[in-house]
Ligand SMILES: Nc1ncnc2c1ncn2[C@@H]1O[C@H](COP(=O)(O)OP(=O)(O)OP(=O)(O)O)[C@@H](O)[C@H]1O
C-alpha cells in the first residue's frame with residue numbers, strides 16, 4: 001500500500017476513530033456471518049496493545065438517513081466483545097454531546113462502538129459538517145473499512161480531510177493482495193466472472209481483458225454473451241442493452257489472445273424452484289420457454305481444468321443459482337477447482353465467498369476479500385475514494 005498505515009504513526013494515548021465495515025448479515029437480529037468483524041481484530045488488537053483509545057464506526061444496511069432500530073449495532077458490539085475478550089462500550093448515537101462524553105472518558109486500550117453512521121443523512125452525502133463532528137471525537141483517523149472504500153461518505157472519505165488519516169491492517173492486507181494479484185499477476189492468470197448483474201460486471205470484464213490469460217464467464221451473465229452470438233436463450237437473464245458490448249469483448253479477446261470461455265452446455269429449468277423440471281442442453285438447445293440456471297457438466301469440466309492449471313485465480317460471482325441445491329453444481333465445481341488449484345486463489349467477496357463458505361471450502365482459498373462492490377471496483381481499476389483520501393507514504 002502506498003498509503004500510510006496505522007503502523008506508521010504513534011497512537012499511544014490517542015483517541016483513534018476507526019472506520020470499519022461491520023455491515024454483516026443479520027437474521028432476526030442475530031449475526032449469521034461474523035467474518036467482517038473477525039477480519040478487523042488485528043487492527044483493533046494492535047491499537048489496544050499500543051494503548052490507543054479505540055472509537056469504532058460502521059454502517060449497517062441502508063437505513064437512508066433515519067434511525068432504524070433493527071439496524072442498530074448492538075448485536076455487533078456484543079459479538080465484538082466476545083471476540084476481543086473484553087468489554088466494548090456502545091453509544092446509541094454516532095455524534096453529539098453524549099457520544100463525545102463517552103469518548104472523553106475512555107482509558108488507554110478501551111473500545112467504544114458508535115451507532116450506525118448511516119442513521120445520519122449527512123453520511124452518504126459526505127456532508128463536511130458531519131465529517132467534522134466525527135473528527136471532533138478523535139485525534140487520528142484509521143480507515144479499515146475496505147468493504148466500504150468505494151463509497152465517498154462522511155465517515156470513509158470526508159473525515160480524512162479533518163484528521164491525520166491512515167489505513168488499518170485489513171485495508172492494507174486487501175490492497176496488497178488484490179493489488180499484487182492484478183498488477184503483477186502470476187501466469188496463467190484466470191479470472192472467473194459470474195453472478196447476475198451484467199451491468200455491474202461489464203467494467204471488470206473490460207479491465208480483465210487487458211491483464212488476464214483466461215476469462216471464464218458463468219451465471220446469469222453468460223446468456224447475454226450467448227444471445228449476442230445468435231443463440232436462443234429462452235427466458236434466461238438478458239441485458240439487452242449490452243449485447244453489442246458483449247460481442248465486442250469476445251472480439252477483443254480474440255484479437256489480444258485472451259482465452260474467453262463461455263458455457264458449452266447449460267442446465268435449464270421450467271421453473272425457478274428446487275422441484276422444477278430440468279434438462280441439460282447444449283448452448284444451441286435452450287428451449288424457448290425455459291431458462292438457463294447453471295452451467296452444465298461439460299462446462300464444469302472445462303472450467304475446472306483451466307482453473308486447476310492456473311497460477312493465479314480471481315473469482316467473482318456464482319456460476320448458477322447456487323442457493324437452490326439442484327442448481328449449485330456449477331458453482332460447487334468451480335469452488336472445488338479453486339480449492340484444488342496449485343496457484344493463488346482470491347475470491348472477490350459477495351456471493352462467491354458465501355458459496356465457498358456453504359460448500360465448506362472457504363479455508364482452502366488463499367484470500368477471501370471482505371469487499372463485494374469494493375473489490376469489484378478495485379478490479380475494474382477504479383480509484384477507491386476511501387483509500388485516495390489517506391496520507392501518502
Ligand atoms: N443463471 C442464473 N440465472 C439467474 N440468477 C443467477 C444465475 N446464475 C447466478 N445467479 C444469481 O446471481 C446472484 C449473484 O449475482 P451477483 O451479480 O450479485 O454476484 P456477486 O458475486 O454477489 O457480486 P458481489 O460479489 O459484487 O456481491 C446469486 O444470487 C445467483 O443465484
Ligand SMILES: O=C(O)[C@H](O)COP(=O)(O)O
Pocket residue numbers: 021023061062147148151371372373374
Ligand atoms: O456490503 C458492502 O458491500 C459494503 O458494506 C457497502 O455497502 P453498500 O453497498 O450499502 O454501500
